[in-house]
Amino acid sequence: MKVTGRVWKYGDDINTDYIIPGRYLELVDPREMAEHAMEGIDPGFSEKVREGDVIVGGANFGCGSSREHAPLALKYAGVRAVVAESFARIFYRNAINIGLLALECPGVSQAVDEGDVVEVDVDVGKIRVPAKGSDLDFRPLPGFMVEVLNEGGLVNYIRNHMEEW
């Protein structure tokens, strides 16, 4: 799986209240959640983000609550992948479960700038920044998560494997 996209960059400890503030947790339609993506730290993000964009984050991306609204808002706003120094565990699981790429890549916040176009090779574990002629390796996703992603998320995965589960 390969992803090419334009980068929006954020710092460390981007919590789920930043990604979608608590007052929007009453929403159940992901398209409505998407209108408030990143509103807690970058109001207007949903206006400027384009289909296929990539978020680059620092350490502990997605810390805080278990709200699946957070990865859903990003996914439906058009974000294809979040690449971060490290992730908080619930956000990480939630992202993979709904088919949003969450890739742990130490060094990424140094190597990539906002507005860069990056090419991410998910299977090999490599991020290229063609304009800079630079690249960065990361550890590919564990096998189980690749299976879940390849089947389109946990909903499909469970549906396909209900008997053995």
Next chain:
Amino acid sequence: MGKTVSEKILARASGLDEADAGEIVKASVDVAMMPDLTTILSVNAMREMGRERVWDREKVVILNDHVAPASTPLAAAIHRDIRKLALEQGLKHFYDVEQGVCHQVLPEKGHVKPGTLVIGADSHTCTHGALGAFATGVGSTDMGAVLATGKIWLRVPETIRVEVDGHLPDLVLPKDVILRIIGEIGADGATYNAVEFAGGTVSDMGVAGRMTLCNMAIEMGGKTGIVEPDERTFEFLRSRTDGVFDPLHADDGAKYRRRLEIDVSDLEPQVACPHKVDNVRPVTSVLGTKVDQVFIGSCTNGRFEDLEIAARILEGRQVHRGVRLLVVPASKGVYREALEAGIVGAFVEAGAMFGSPSCGACFGGHIGLLAGGEVGLTTSNRNFRGRQGSPEAEVYLCSPAVAAASAITGVITDPREVA
């Protein structure tokens, strides 16, 4: 090789003789808990997986608790749909808006037993580890899979063991202990780990204090907080459950990723300063900071013990002019206990607003939001920018004693100076 209590619980839940940290297991869930704001998404996920009914109507617990009672038509619609769902699914355990916060109601009503696996669609599910369960928060799709199958995949976590020793000084509380620990470990220092609390101070602590400790394990990135069950645990549970327990304990020689020893004999009250939970300092370093609103409540500090100590400080005094003090018990049970002990009157006489049980002002979605430029002092668990309303507000986390003392003076205050 010896095993940690978390490794042993997850091995048993997975039908294995043993499980090691790092292993991925498929575990059977004993309790699946959902609060209002994540229930609909979870049930939608279950249906998309091809199941119409939950796997076990006695093991699912749903609560209308975060936005209770509803503050918007959207929240009212969620509550309405959840009531209907509980009826349709024939759920044995549904708690409506008057009952209180999930993390208080479940232990109180005897849903959580030592050695069991508790999965909740809320990040503070780690609270339940205070009773010796392995308890962790997940998102809605994971919960959908639990509802459909009764199982969940989990990576068996490494454990950080925190040994707390020493007698806590007067007016220094479990909240100060956990803030101190978070300051040391950091907001992501326990990511993917179980955090086991042990030592003499924890043994001497009641279940309420242990819940405060475990509650904030997630604020260090932890998968669960856990305290090994002891006589205090069983005493708490006997009247609330059938009294049949199958607890698990760590082996001697269990392998820990890290051990942290903390002596609290000289601990001062602690405060987490804006805008990070691990920005922890002794209260003495921020004395005099003006506050606009004080909130006492939440799954961290909305228990009877918390209200009692705050009321003791407030009794016979007045909330400072211009300061709003919100007190919200974590459950109907806590409310009743506070009424019987006569402390609700103490709050009201002091000038506080006393609310019905809910998450209250904790998550900035319901009541008690902050305006730009305001400072909020809260006994809850997160001080992220914008968490309690305007992103231009500042939020400090503290114990119920610091909260009560500061409500009286209007500035952040060391409770030992007013009590």
